[in-house]
Amino acid sequence: MRRYSYLPPKAAFLDPIRPGADAPHKAKAVVIPFGLERSVSFQGGTAQGPQAILAASKEVELFDEDYWREVVDDYEVATLTPLPIANTLEAALKQIALLVRQIIQEQRFPLILGGEHSLTAGAIRPLVERHPDLVVLQFDAHADLRDGYEGEHYSHASAMRRVLDFETVSLVGVGIRNISKEEVPFLEANRDRIHLHWASDAKNWQLEEILKPLKDRPIYITFDVDCFDSSLMPATGTPEPGGLNWYQALKVLQAACEVGTVVGADIVELAPRPGLHACDFLAAKLAYKLLSYALVPKE
Numbered sequence: 001m002r003r004y005s006y007l008p009p010k011a012a013f014l015d016p017i018r019p020g021a022d023a024p025h026k027a028k029a030v031v032i033p034f035g036l037e038r039s040v041s042f043q044g045g046t047a048q049g050p051q052a053i054l055a056a057s058k059e060v061e062l063f064d065e066d067y068w069r070e071v072v073d074d075y076e077v078a079t080l081t082p083l084p085i086a087n088t089l090e091a092a093l094k095q096i097a098l099l100v101r102q103i104i105q106e107q108r109f110p111l112i113l114g115g116e117h118s119l120t121a122g123a124i125r126p127l128v129e130r131h132p133d134l135v136v137l138q139f140d141a142h143a144d145l146r147d148g149y150e151g152e153h154y155s156h157a158s159a160m161r162r163v164l165d166f167e168t169v170s171l172v173g174v175g176i177r178n179i180s181k182e183e184v185p186f187l188e189a190n191r192d193r194i195h196l197h198w199a200s201d202a203k204n205w206q207l208e209e210i211l212k213p214l215k216d217r218p219i220y221i222t223f224d225v226d227c228f229d230s231s232l233m234p235a236t237g238t239p240e241p242g243g244l245n246w247y248q249a250l251k252v253l254q255a256a257c258e259v260g261t262v263v264g265a266d267i268v269e270l271a272p273r274p275g276l277h278a279c280d281f282l283a284a285k286l287a288y289k290l291l292s293y294a295l296v297p298k299e
Contacts, residue, residue, distance in 0.1 A: 004099065005081045012079035013057050014072060014288065024078030029109045029291050031079040032099055036115035038089045038152075045271030046237065050082065050113040052272040053287060056280035060288050066254075067296065072288070075109075075295045089154035093122025100264060101126035111291060113283075114268035116237075117144065118154050120222045121162035127264050128166045131218035134263070136163050137256050138173040139227040139249060141240040143196065145183040156269070159222075161186070164193065172213050174252055175199045175227035175244045199242050207255055214260045221256070221265040221290065225283055235279035236269050246282075254293045262294035 006024040009016035013031045020026070033050030062070040080099070086092045096112065100123050103110040112123055120136075128134050138144075138160060145164075149157035160171055170193045177199040179187070187194055195213055197205060227249060230239035256262070267290070270283045
């Protein structure tokens, strides 16, 4: 039984007057706003991330130069009405898992707009049930491999550790430039499942090496916006210098969508700041590009 409702076009993702905006039940993609904020450790604000992305998305040009058309027409997008989020992380992860399960049961594509990164471990639960060989493609500044942080097992700093609690899941991380000493033993003991590509090596990246573990696999994409250099994305809880630029990130994102089957995604850790509306717009445009790459093969 459906346990959600849709936002009206004027409040939903992308231009509200586009054809198809008023028929959300027909959309192949479903945006799930989920402003989770329970374990932030530096600057807060992720609870407002989804609304900022939805608002900025009204200004995203639908004509995409990669496809040379308004590619949203190929799949269309619906946006769920945000639900009250549970007080504990464990309960919140169960909530997002339920929403994703309902969407994929309808044979539609879930894109979650966060919210802190903790949500990924809940979002993938129904996808792992369906795709035991799931690989998670992580765009991030941080390895997120701690086994808990500040007493919280499901902390945003443990997001990928909790993902890897599923023993059949593997991880490909790009843009990483921070790891703590307590994460290193876990990384070294799981080199067969974890493949990290450091931002400091980006100019020497071999795209084929990044893509190898993704080829012909079901892929879940989790995009922490702090993957971008802090000059592009200061509106996040832990902005880091030395990150990726727009085209570096899109190159990997598009190539990944071409070699595997993307079955779901999230964009997390936007913490809107007054006067930095460019960051909101970047996240909104990223969401549109991700949906298009995932759902429409490049001709």
